Amino acid sequence: MNMTKTEIEKHAPEVSRTLKLLAHPIRLKLLCALSMGEKTVTELVQYVEASQSWVSQFLTRMRLEGLVDVRRDSKFAYYRIRDVRILSIMEVIQTQYCKPTRRKNHD
């Protein structure tokens, strides 16, 4: 309610750059997995069921755009969410798209 939506337009380029990264099924799933804590590339590859190369490319891209961060420990690369704002977006997506009929406390 009472949104001064004209605010969004000022930030439209930044926001749309971020949304563009969310707007892909695999990347959405990657961020979904990462929102539960840091994960290695191998774990993510298994989770999203996509090729290692492809996942790595996506992670690199999301890292360059500031959405995620890496921590390297010996052989492994641990990715994690950097921009916490995307968690709020995912949360709203969850309530809007994944719970179509709002029910009480029992599903």
Place this chain on the structure above:
Amino acid sequence: MNMTKTEIEKHAPEVSRTLKLLAHPIRLKLLCALSMGEKTVTELVQYVEASQSWVSQFLTRMRLEGLVDVRRDSKFAYYRIRDVRILSIMEVIQTQYCKPTRRKNHD
């Protein structure tokens, strides 16, 4: 809090299709304008400062994807938001990206 984020993955294709449409500065501004009520194409063209053809193409695309709807009255075409779920997404974008430092009640 307590998000069962694995839910999102099931709806990833649908959600990413919608996000893809939001993920463009002009389309974001169009939806932003429409969220304040229905508008004619001419009004939208002036608001977003883009060519008539381009705006019309975007509107057609968003209509085909079910985000907006048209009502025609003589010469004019009045567009409006159809999928209200995007309002929630825009609201969260607004709070996350357009109000970086959260303040009390006075801005």
Place this chain on the structure above:
DNA sequence: TTATAATATTATTATTTTATAATATGTCAA
């Protein structure tokens, strides 16, 4: 030191999207 596992990079093709321009359609008013 060699093999293997984990990850990144590069190359490449196909597809989609962006953006512009030109043109078409329909409506109203003079």
Place this chain on the structure above:
DNA sequence: TTGACATATTATAAAATAATAATATTATAA
């Protein structure tokens, strides 16, 4: 019916993205 306005459609070139495959790098283990 002509002209002007509002909107839609078509065509098209340029740019970005998606997706796959192959190869490179680095670290560890044998």
